[in-house]
Amino acid sequence: MSRNAAEMTAGIAPGPGPGRIAPGRHRWHRLLALLLGAAVFVVDTYTDVTGAIAVLYVLVMLIASAAFSRRGLILLTLACAGLAVLSFFLSHGDGADVSAVVRCGIALAAIGITTVLLLRDQASKQSLVAANTALARSETRYRSIFEQVRVALWEQDFSEVRAMLARLRQQGVRDVAAYAREHPAFARDCARRIRTMHVNDATAELLRLSSPSEALGPIERFLLAGDPALPAVLAAVAEGSSRFEGRAKLLAADGQVLTVLLRISFPDEADEFGRVVVGMMDVTEREQLQQTQLAAQAELARASRAATVGALSASIAHEINQPLGAVVMNAQTCLRWLGKDPPDVEAAVRAAERTVRDGRRAAEIVQRTRGQLVRDQRNDEAIDLRALIEETIPLLETELSAHAATVVTRLAPSVPPVRADRVALQQVLINLMTNGLHAMAETGAAGRELTVSVDGPAAPDAPEVRVSIRDRGTGIPDELQARLFEPFFTTKRGGMGMGLAICRSTIETYGGRLTARTHEQGGAVFEFALPADQDTAQAS
Template sequence: MSRDGLRFWSAVLTFAIFLVDVLTPLEGAVAVLYVIAILLAARTNRRNDIIVAAVGCSVLTIAAYLLSHDVEVVASPALRALMSLAAIGITTLLALQNHSATKRLAAQARLLNLSHDMIFVRDRGGVITFWNRAAEQAYGWSADEAVGQHADALLRTKYFDRREDIETGLLDTGRWEGRLEQRTKAGSALAVDARWALQRDHLGKPVGVLETHTDVTDRVAAHNALVQSEQRYRRMFDASRVGVIEEDWSAVRTALNSLETGDVGLRDYLAANPEFVRHARRLASITDVNPALQKMAGASGSAAFIANVDRLLGENDRSFLGALVAFAEGERFHEGETDLVSFDGRKVPVLFTISFPAEPHGDRNVLAFVIDITERKQAQDALLAAQAELAHAARVATLGEFSASIAHEVNQPLAAIVTSGEAGLRWLRRDVPDLKEVATTIGHIVAQGRRASEIVTRIRTFLKKAPPQQDLLQIDEIIEEATLLIERELVKDDIALIVKMEHGLPPVRGDRIQLQQVLVNLLINAGQAMSGRPGSHTVTLRAGTVDGENLAITVQDSGPGIQPDDLPRLFDPFFTTKDGGMGMGLAICRTTVEAHGGRLSVESPPGSGATFHLTLPFGQELALP
């Protein structure tokens, strides 16, 4: 019934009791029935309604007594009126106390409804007596649907401990906490952290349980995912054949932040202060080493590896400097090569990649991946040896192709020597020998002999099979030597060689013979492309700078050019466009140039012959340790 309805019926009942008390001859304490009207007014839960009803009933009780009895005679009617007034007063007092208690309980219930946790109260039989708003939202049942239901049956509660043990602990201590699994109205499973509090009456008898539940479903899912991820990481860490080191670089970050480099760049400062680099490497503490790296180093365990890390990496290892710079500059990865000194003294060449995580506290989880490249190094050495053998064979074959030119070059100084010798003999056979002319002739003989010796030396050097040398070379000298080797071959085919070089080109670093062979091959190929064809035959060799950092050499011919379909395969081994060609010359040239840090490419516009572009980085003086 609404509040207005309760007020109306309370007023109607009050007026009816008044009429009965005044108009009927009943002698009983009819006014006591006013208590019912006050109780109806109390149902509105309004303090003012209770007071108004009590005052009205008291006034009507007195009025009815005055209208029905003589006020001068104090007899039993007066006592009945006083009893009615006492009953009205006591009922009013109790109603007001109940209203205050109800108000306090309502305030507490409102507080419970404000909680983000699911809260409900059940009696000792497990029947729900209170169900807060968070429980309605989380479980899906309204308070009207939940109250009166058995909690475990409604929520299909799954206990991870024995239910009897939980109840025993609750009765002993008055509290219990643990993890439960419950179901919503829609059937979804919820993981909850439960906190139970036992309520007792004034005699200490258990009367109910307050259950507070916190939904931790997402937290449990995240924890389970984290555990699974950790397990996967551990399996990969332990089972990987790649060496893995887990390190903590937080102390390194602190040391770098406190570093004052002034106007000097960080890399230059670290290069000039190797002591700080060694100190920083010791600050990068190793937290774990996987079995693959332990085996690579010959260590009996991670503890042995960590204890001997300085000896394993070597005191003069410079690879950490680059990693330190990359870490300071915020790069996510750093790669490099170094040698790992195993426990038995072997040097193990390794390729390493350091990963610097970007997330907060990532400095504590720096991973270094290490790969043993011993077999790759051996394969590279074998490949270089085979390449050297093949290059030597190519040089021999090249000289074989222009052996007539070599014979002509050597024959010229020999013929000059013979001519000068005969002239000298004639000067000596005169009646009066002309010693001045003889001396001049002998000088010619010596000069031509030296020329012949230089020709032979140059050819022997070109043919010499020696390991590559990394020297600072003047490119104009290499070009001059290469053109002298093939000059006769070009003249024979009526080919004009035009050389255009910038003045004062910086030196390049590399192997003289290998670079000489590249130019010889390119010039010979240009000459052969035009041999036997009508028209003017011209080979133009240009040397200059590009981008201020690289040497650029171009070899351009005026021949027919290269077919578009052949351009993509021109540098492939064993591919040739010449009858009887081996198909190795250009492949060796490109490999040689790339080994020197350069590039070799070709272009052939229609009607413009072929142009080979060769770039090499300028050489730098080696820094002395």
């Protein structure tokens, strides 16, 4: 049991504390009340005074109320009432008149009313003491949390600034933030009037201060000139916002610029703006990390663009290498025919025509690549792959002659057209057929046969056209199968490794697929499938 509870149980007032009387004075109060009570009893009982002397017991209770607890006060009330009744019977006995009875009744009523008032007063005092105790404990807890939490906390006085902003609003200024930005002197004056009253250790550590007391005073010295956070805070105060959240720049004692997240809770009552709590979280390192990441992303994007340009350059070089080589060879042939004696003009004309044809094909390749780069519309059209293959084989006349190889075509009698860019598909065929010719470089001359097949849809629910190109080379090693279509991967000496990557990308652009495998009887098979153009097929 606590000391206060024990004292109350014993019938005396609690020990000394806020608003209480010291124990030494309790004894004097009780002694004085005892003497006064005895005097009132003697006068009321043994004198001829006819007044309501018993009413003076009220003074006894008033004197003793500070020295007794609730229980003790009730007991004192009963004692005083008992003495008043006892005095009445001792003084009057059975012959009491009406006036004596009335006087006794008045005295008892006064004692009762006084007791009720004293008990209510005592309860009010106890409630007030309890409230003050709870308030003191709450303040202690708040201070403990304020001091020990690892988040930087400030207590700032915004009362002067709030009054300034109220006057500014009365003058007709509505956009306080814009006004503060346009009038830097006004913003600085506000910063001087916002005073720091208390900070915790985390704030001192954040601002590189040796002690929290160094942070007290105007916050102007910690604010970075031109920081938009201050106008935003002033606007929040002027508009009566309940809170403010945002970023701010602070200047630490060592000159370092800090980036912090601010959270300010504004009170509802105007007279409470003298203690506004401001919370801060240091995000300087996170901001620096974000800046580093943004710089790295920009560098990565630049490297990606450089790689794209490099890949595009390699693609163009690879695509136009074959037609340019044919142009050179046809031009040399034309010169040989013209150098004969007599010159063979007809053969020279044919060689010149082939030169023009291959030159135009190179120009078409460059134009198509440029169109892809500038996001131009594709020149898609309905293409009969059988006819396109028949047109493409003569373009490889030089390659076929150099490799002493032949082309065998196996074309299905009925094949629906596909929709694609003619030049792009022709380049796919040339690349795949050229690769097949290169793969047969070590094959005997009699076996250098390139088979090109075209088949229609295998089933009604799979309307696609398949083209396969089979060589009689050594096939595709298993360890190279997975990397075959990777850009810049090649097994050829001096190769660029872009041909198959370009071919797959082109076929996939038109909704198709390109695969490669080793044939059961030897050699490699490259096969691509494209969706059939059903609209064109039905119209025809």
